[in-house]
Amino acid sequence: MPFPTLGGSGTVPDNLSTAWTQARTVAGYVKEHSKSLRDRSAVQNVGTSEILDYVNQLASWREQLAAIAAMGTPMADYAKAQVANPAEDIVAEFNAMTAQIDATITNIVSTFPKDAQGRLLAKTWLGTNTGRTVDVQFTPADLASLRTQLNTLIATMN
């Protein structure tokens, strides 16, 4: 077996250290994006594109976290060792975070306005025959339920 290069084009999967760093980085992205969306949605309208971009991004981050979780017990043991705090249950924290990511995605998917066939009511034409489209806007009140989910999600991350 050839030596596993770092950052090259080899086929050896990420090692534990890299995966642990990636998990924390992704969690940081989730937290910052969620805080930003929560704060802005509380005080101003938010367009449908931003909500859909957010949920698509959550989906990508969720897949990355799932791939890291799939590394199994060695990954969990490595994370515990890195945290070096016997009182901290890193596996439970990870699972709580990913469960709340799922809950947030589910909230958006289930509450996003759609027609009977599931087409998203996200855009309209701008003006009369301009050929340009415009996002439907959600008010702070429209997004109260999502903010509740975001607050719960943010609370799962330190």
Added chain:
Amino acid sequence: MVGFPTTDNLDEYWNRARSIARTVKDRSQQMSAAAAAGGVQSITILDYATFLADQKLALQACIVSGIVAYAQAQMMNPTADITTLFNTMITAIQNTVDWIVTNFPKDAGGFLLAVSFVGDGTGRTTPRLFTSGDLGPFKTVVDALLATLE
């Protein structure tokens, strides 16, 4: 006395108009071929409408004093009806935009029915796909636009 001219001159306006028209032609040929093949994403249609709206404005910005006579001289055809050719093209562009705006699927509230969630719980979205049958009338309109462009 005016300062030395740093703004566009007739040659630049004329070449810009022809270049934009070429861009419209290329994109419309792609759309016509895609419509015939089918499987065109809703986003592609919406982007094309926006593209046409942008190009129409850009073309209209090329209409400056003296451009017709300059174009006739450049084409070495003093009787060429540049104004009619230009206006016919602009009308066809707007007709195409109008057709898309009128016929793009929408609900009673005017919401464009363009995208759905994939349905696998991931939160990812997927664009609606139009078949060649769906796009037959659209292709006719696009081909009419292409007929205005040499």
